[in-house]
Amino acid sequence: xxxxxxxxxxxxxxxxxxxxxxxxxxxxxxxxxxxxxxxxxxxxxxxxxxxxxxxxxxxxxxxxxxxxxxxxxxxxxxxxxxxxxxxxxxxxxxxxxxxxxxxxxxxxxxxxxxxxxxxxxxxxxxxxxxxxxxxxxxxxxxxxxxx
Amino acid sequence: xxxxxxxxxxxxxxxxxxxxxxxxxxxxxxxxxxxxxxxxxxxxxxxxxxxxxxxxxxxxxxxxxxxxxxxxxxxxxxxxxxxxxxxxxxxxxxxxxxxxxxxxxxxxxxxxxxxxxxxxxxxxxxxxxxxxxxxxxxxxxxxxxxxxxxxxxxxxxxxxxxxxxxxxxxxxxxxxxxxxxxxxxxxxxxxxxxxxxxxxxxxxxxxxxxxxxxxxxxxxxxxxxxxxxxxxxxxxxxxxxxxxxxxxxxxxxxxxxxxxxxxxxxxxxxxxxxxxxxxxxxxxxx
Numbered sequence: 518x519x520x521x522x523x524x525x526x527x528x529x530x531x532x533x534x535x536x537x538x539x540x541x542x543x544x545x546x547x548x549x550x551x552x553x554x555x556x557x558x559x560x561x562x563x564x565x566x567x568x569x570x571x572x573x574x575x576x577x578x579x580x581x582x583x584x585x586x587x588x589x590x591x592x593x594x595x596x597x598x599x600x601x602x603x604x605x606x607x608x609x610x611x612x613x614x615x616x617x618x619x620x621x622x623x624x625x626x627x628x629x630x631x632x633x634x635x636x637x638x639x640x641x642x643x644x645x646x647x648x649x650x651x652x653x654x655x656x657x658x659x660x661x662x663x664x
Numbered sequence: 665x666x667x668x669x670x671x672x673x674x675x676x677x678x679x680x681x682x683x684x685x686x687x688x689x690x691x692x693x694x695x696x697x698x699x700x701x702x703x704x705x706x707x708x709x710x711x712x713x714x715x716x717x718x719x720x721x722x723x724x725x726x727x728x729x730x731x732x733x734x735x736x737x738x739x740x741x742x743x744x745x746x747x748x749x750x751x752x753x754x755x756x757x758x759x760x761x762x763x764x765x766x767x768x769x770x771x772x773x774x775x776x777x778x779x780x781x782x783x784x785x786x787x788x789x790x791x792x793x794x795x796x797x798x799x800x801x802x803x804x805x806x807x808x809x810x811x812x813x814x815x816x817x818x819x820x821x822x823x824x825x826x827x828x829x830x831x832x833x834x835x836x837x838x839x840x841x842x843x844x845x846x847x848x849x850x851x852x853x854x855x856x857x858x859x860x861x862x863x864x865x866x867x868x869x870x871x872x873x874x875x876x877x878x879x880x881x882x883x884x885x886x887x888x889x890x891x892x893x894x895x896x897x898x899x900x901x902x903x904x905x906x907x908x909x910x911x912x913x914x915x916x917x918x919x920x921x922x923x924x925x926x927x928x929x930x931x932x933x934x935x936x937x938x939x940x941x942x943x944x945x946x947x948x949x950x
Contacts, residue, residue, distance in 0.1 A: 538840070541848055545855075552855055556862055571859060575727075578852040582720065585845040585852075586713055589744035592837045596751065599830035599837075603754045606827040610761035613819050617765070 534591035541584030548577035689766045689816060695909055696762035702902040703759060706752050709842070709899065711892050713741035713748075716849035723856045748841045751834050758827060759906075765816055765823075821917045828914040835907045843900035847893055854889045857882065898942045 532540070555562065555570040562570070633648035721736035861882035865875055 534840070538844055541845070545848055545851060548852070548855060552859055555859070559862075559866060567863075571863070574859060575856065578855055579720075582716070582849055582852050583740070585848045586717075586740050586744045589713060589841045589845045590740065590747055592841060593747045593750075596833055596837045599833040600750065600754050602830035603758050603827055603834060606823050606830070607754070607757045607761050610758070610765050610819075610823055613816075614761065614764050617816065 532587065532591065534588045534595055537584045537588035537591060541581045541588060544577050544581035544584060548574050548581060551577060689813060689820075692820060692913070693763055693766035695913065696759050696766060699906045699909065700756055700759035700763055702906060703752065703756050705899055705902070706756075706838075706842075709892075709895060711846065711850070711896070713744040713846060713849065714738050716846070716853060717741040719853055720856065723853070723860060727860060744841070744845075748838065751838045751841070755831070755834050755838065758831065762820070762823070766820060824910070824913050824917045828910060831910050832907060835903050835910075839900050839903045842896050843903075847896050850889055850893050850896075854886065857885050857889070861885075901942075 551570055551574040555567060555574065559567070633645070633652050717738035718736055721732065721738070725732055861878060864870065864878045865882075870878065
């Protein structure tokens with residue numbers, strides 16, 4: 518039944534992703550040619566020939582499937598370094614974003630300071646007292662959260 | 665001290681700093697957020713190597729007119745899906761990180777915190793008018809922008825530089841796995857479906873009414889395969905735009921302030937958004 522003596526799975530593992538993809542495409546084109554021939558010459562083919570050609574077509578399609586899947590798996594061999602690099606960069610970005618969130622807390626304190634400034638401008642003792650308390654509490658929050 | 669005179673001065677300085685600082689980070693943020701959203705459509709494809717294997721298995725059962733007692737062996741397909749998933753997560757994580765780092769969440773959060781602090785506190789007899797509240801808020805915004813924008817721009821420049829080669833290779837790998845290899849699996853399934861239904865249509869034991877039903881079923885299946893192929897193709901176009909946008913960002917990374925980079929990123933952002941819209945239209949057809 519096998520038109521082509523396909524290598525074993527172990528041997529296939531030695532193919533590169535790109536080689537597997539090229540083979541998959543070749544098998545697909547052959548399968549299509551067989552399938553089209555079978556449909557176009559349906560009336561002139563015997564039942565036995567129709568069955569045989571369909572079996573050929575399906576085998577070729579299966580080979581193509583196996584090669585396509587293999588190509589997708591083997592791509593890992595080509596990209597491991599890139600994956601590591603991108604993971605490292607992403608980790609650094611996350612770390613920096615975390616730092617920015619801390620800066621954000623510092624700014625929160627700055628905001629409380631501005632509120633205190635506004636209260637001082639307003640010359641209202643209660644507002645000053647309130648804003649001062651708020652600033653102290655923000656400062657304490659920040660200190661408590663610091664590692 | 666006469667505070668009404670101080671606030672306008674601070675406001676003008678602040679607004680200048682604010683606009684000078686945030687515009688370009690905003691563009692990077694738009695690009696990265698679009699890229700993360702576009703890549704995220706991977707989860708909506710609804711097709712995988714494992715699904716292709718299951719469909720092939722179902723077709724084999726129909727051909728043999730037998731039920732498989734042991735189920736389908738789709739182990740290698742599951743492995744291919746795992747590889748694709750790893751690539752997808754790495755890229756999505758990166759673009760989401762880029763979007764967060766260039767985003768404006770800090771500004772919004774601070775704005776609310778300060779406004780609440782000034783208006784909702786127990787101030788007793790104190791009256792601080794709205795203009796003063798707004799001025800204080802602006803001052804606070806300026807402080808954060810001044811501190812974080814320079815830092816973020818510097819860091820983004822470094823990260824885009826470090827990641828560019830890896831991003832390119834991973835986008836290529838994702839595109840190759842989906843647009844080339846998974847689409848080919850759809851094509852083999854299309855050929856199997858065509859052969860199977862062709863034979864049924866030629867079967868003299870089937871009545872004309874049943875043949876009509878067979879043809880309807882065939883057309884429905886072929887249309888479904890076609891939509892999936894187009895979805896994957898549109899997803900692939902999105903990947904290309906993301907890659908081109910990142911390359912432009914990389915090439916101009918030391919000039920994150922220039923007008924050109926703003927325009928380029930706007931163009932790629934718009935291209936990515938077009939593919940997202942096209943993808944969503946196809947999703948509704950499916």
